[in-house]
C-alpha cells in the first residue's frame with residue numbers, strides 16, 4: 403500500500419481559477435485588491451517566499467508591492483511605516499514577513515497593523531476572533547490545510563487529530579480550526595513525552611515543528627492523513643519536510659509532499675484573504 407499524494411500545487415491552481423470572477427467583480431467597481439509585503443533585512447529564504455507571493459499576485463492581476471527595509475531599521479520607524487500604510491485607502495492587505503530581526507518585537511509590530519488589513523490573521527484581535535469561533539481572517543497555512551482536507555473529503559467530526567507544533571501562526575490556529583469541525587485535537591510540542599504514542603493515534607496528523615524529517619513512518623497510524631507543514635532547506639539545497647516522506651508514504655493513507663504541498667496553498671489563501679479584505683469595502 404502506498405499513500406495518495408495530496409497535490410497542493412494543483413489544488414492551488416484550481417482555487418486561483420475560481421477567484422477570477424471575484425476579482426473581475428471588484429474590478430468592475432473600480433477596486434484592484436492590493437497587498438503590501440514588508441520585508442526587513444536580507445534573509446535569503448524570506449526573499450524567495452516574498453518573490454513567490456509577488457509573482458502569484460501579479461499573475462492574477464492583483465496589486466502587489468514589496469517594501470524592502472534595512473535590517474537595522476528602528477522599531478519606531480517600522481511602526482510609523484505600518485501606520486502610514488494603515489491609512490492608505492487603496493491598500494487592502496499588509497503582511498510583515500516573519501521572522502523579524504531580534505531588536506524588533508514582532509507582537510508589537512503585528513498589533514500595529516490595522517486588523518482589517520491583517521491578511522495573515524496574526525493580529526491579536528484576529529487571533530481572538532478565531533479562538534471564539536468567529537474568524538475574520540484565518541491564518542493562511544492552517545486555512546490552506548483545511549481546504550486540502552475538504553477536497554480529500556477527510557472526515558473531521560469525531561476524528562482524532564494530532565498537531566505537532568504549537569506556534570501562533572500554524573499549530574494553535576490549526577488546532578482551533580480542526581476542533582471547530584468536530585475533531586478531537588491534541589497539541590504536542592517539543593517537550594511532549596513519548597511523541598510517537600500521540601502521533602500513532604492520529605487519524606489526521608499535522609506536523610509543523612521546523613525540525614527536518616522528525617516524524618517517521620513508524621510514528622504514523624496506518625491509513626492516516628499526514629500534513630507536512632515543514633519547509634527545511636538541506637545542505638544539498640533540496641527542500642525537506644518535517645516528515646520523512648520515504649517511510650511515511652508507505653504507512654499513511656494520504657500525505658502532502660514538500661515542495662508542492664502546503665506551501666503553494668499558503669500563498670493561495672493569502673490571495674483569498676486579500677480579496678476578502680477588498681470585498682469588505684464593497
Ligand SMILES: Nc1nc(=O)c2c([nH]1)NC[C@@H]1CN(c3ccc(C(=O)N[C@@H](CCC(=O)O)C(=O)O)cc3)C=[N+]21
Nearest residue numbers: 450451497498499500501522661662663665666668669
Ligand atoms: N508574515 C508572514 N506570513 C507568512 O505566510 C510567512 C512568513 N511571514 N514568513 C515565512 C513563512 C514561509 N511561507 C511560505 C510560503 C510559501 C511557500 C511555498 O510556496 N513553498 C513552495 C516551494 C518554495 C521554494 O522552492 O522554496 C512549496 O512548498 O512548494 C513556502 C513558505 C510563508 N511564511
